[in-house]
Amino acid sequence: MADALDRLTDEALADALRDLGRAIAVPRSTGGPDDDVAIRVRARIETDPALAARSAPRRWSWLGASRPARLAVGLALLAAVLLAAVAAASILGVPGIRIALFGAPATVGPGPTASPGAPDGPLGTGAGLGRIVALADAADLAGFEPRLPVGLPPPDVAWLADARLTLVWAAGPDLPATGLPGVGLLVTEFRGSVDADYYQKVTSTGTVVEPVRVADHAAYWLAGRPHFFFYVDPDGRTVDDTRRWVGDTLIFEADGITFRIESALGRDATIALAEGLTRP
Amino acid sequence: MAYEELVRGHQDLAVRTAHLIAPDGDAEDAAQEAFVKAWAAIPRFRAGSPFRPWLLRIVANEARNRRRSAVRRTGLALRVAEDRPSGDAAPSPESAVLATERQATLLAALARLRAEDREIIAARYFLDLSEAEAAQTLGLPRGTVKSRLSRALGRLRAALTDGHGATDG
Numbered sequence: 184m185a186d187a188l189d190r191l192t193d194e195a196l197a198d199a200l201r202d203l204g205r206a207i208a209v210p211r212s213t214g215g216p217d218d219d220v221a222i223r224v225r226a227r228i229e230t231d232p233a234l235a236a237r238s239a240p241r242r243w244s245w246l247g248a249s250r251p252a253r254l255a256v257g258l259a260l261l262a263a264v265l266l267a268a269v270a271a272a273s274i275l276g277v278p279g280i281r282i283a284l285f286g287a288p289a290t291v292g293p294g295p296t297a298s299p300g301a302p303d304g305p306l307g308t309g310a311g312l313g314r315i316v317a318l319a320d321a322a323d324l325a326g327f328e329p330r331l332p333v334g335l336p337p338p339d340v341a342w343l344a345d346a347r348l349t350l351v352w353a354a355g356p357d358l359p360a361t362g363l364p365g366v367g368l369l370v371t372e373f374r375g376s377v378d379a380d381y382y383q384k385v386t387s388t389g390t391v392v393e394p395v396r397v398a399d400h401a402a403y404w405l406a407g408r409p410h411f412f413f414y415v416d417p418d419g420r421t422v423d424d425t426r427r428w429v430g431d432t433l434i435f436e437a438d439g440i441t442f443r444i445e446s447a448l449g450r451d452a453t454i455a456l457a458e459g460l461t462r463p
Numbered sequence: 464m465a466y467e468e469l470v471r472g473h474q475d476l477a478v479r480t481a482h483l484i485a486p487d488g489d490a491e492d493a494a495q496e497a498f499v500k501a502w503a504a505i506p507r508f509r510a511g512s513p514f515r516p517w518l519l520r521i522v523a524n525e526a527r528n529r530r531r532s533a534v535r536r537t538g539l540a541l542r543v544a545e546d547r548p549s550g551d552a553a554p555s556p557e558s559a560v561l562a563t564e565r566q567a568t569l570l571a572a573l574a575r576l577r578a579e580d581r582e583i584i585a586a587r588y589f590l591d592l593s594e595a596e597a598a599q600t601l602g603l604p605r606g607t608v609k610s611r612l613s614r615a616l617g618r619l620r621a622a623l624t625d626g627h628g629a630t631d632g
Binding site: 187188189193196197199200201202203204206207208209210211212219220221222223224225227228231233234 | 466467468470471474477478479482483490491494495498499502503541542543544562565566568569570572584585588589590591616619620623624
């Protein structure tokens with residue numbers, strides 16, 4: 184056969200190599216379902232102290248720990264929690280946040296966006312939104328008067344993480360289900376500004392980042408296949424912001440407040456909703 | 464955790480890449496280490512650039528480091544799967560034997576090449592990367608991929624000829 188191989192045309196040799204490539208055996212472990220590179224990588228990241236601090240949901244879960252639990256772990260962890268809170272605030276509220284945005288790999292299904300089942304707990308549970316607050320207290324706690332969409336009832340749940348307020352409406356006839364169980368609309372409001380320059384640079388496979396306008400404000404419409412967001416905070420740490428799986432997102436800034444609206448309404452309806460945000 | 468899903472979507476390619484670059488090493492372990500390093504390196508990821516070749520670069524570097532630190536062996540630990548998925552039509556026993564022989568001959572010739580020649584051939588033909596992806600994965604200027612591949616194929620042909628003479632002579 185070698186005499187045939189060494190006389191192949193370039194094209195035929197390339198084909199023979201591609202053929203060989205498909206036939207090459209790649210040794211893989213044959214362990215159980217836990218024996219998976221992705222699971223092992225996650226375990227490594229979560230157990231390595233230097234890496235674990237980079238996961239936002241984990242940080243938020245610490246913030247949400249019960250008071251007895253915090254007391255139990257003592258002053259050292261309390262100090263860590265406080266430091267994490269400061270870090271979280273700087274991640275979410277200041278200009279200059281960098282986001283690395285990756286399209287979902289082809290082998291990943293729609294994921295959470297395709298499982299809008301019944302919520303397990305209050306609407307928005309598990310999305311790293313912080314703690315539940317009464318809407319009446321939201322202005323005092325967040326430090327600004329939140330705006331609400333006209334034509335919609337008050338939100339079903341209000342969540343607060345540091346000074347970031349997230350208002351959640353249940354899915355229904357007017358609000359199609361998002362990727363978060365039972366949720367039809369999330370409006371997140373926080374002080375800070377959108378890094379416009381940065382958003383214009385963001386592109387990714389399968390995700391549309393479209394500059395749009397909300398009234399006279401520059402805005403960005405992020406839509407498309409489920410996308411992964413990893414914030415890079417000002418300290419250069421990676422934050423895995425899984426809650427961005429919720430749905431298509433409109434983000435803009437008005438009067439010093441940044442608004443992030445996540446829904447399954449589509450671009451134009453979401454922009455219309457954004458333009459109808461008013462102080463109650 | 465979104466990163467876990469991202470890893471799951473790329474792990475087969477990463478393990479395959481690590482194995483092709485360092486066949487004697489533990490490819491899954493190299494890929495796992497590369498994913499952890501990639502997580503730590505996300506702050507340096509340039510927004511808007513493609514993820515796959517960026518990841519593969521980290522995988523390739525990890526595999527190369529392991530190759531360098533491993534005891535050098537003669538030959539190449541790449542081998543053809545015994546239960547390779549069949550093509551459109553089941554080959555006759557004769558043609559299957561011929562195909563296996565042909566692949567063994569190619570592998571033997573590849574084993575005689577330098578690592579950088581094997582890497583460029585693997586990137587383009589075994590991993591089916593574009594020239595741009597191959598360049599980024601292997602850390603080469605994009606303009607040199609074509610010429611390097613051409614030279615590598617030339618040496619592969621020479622190895623096939625030599626191998627033929629040595630085998631039959």
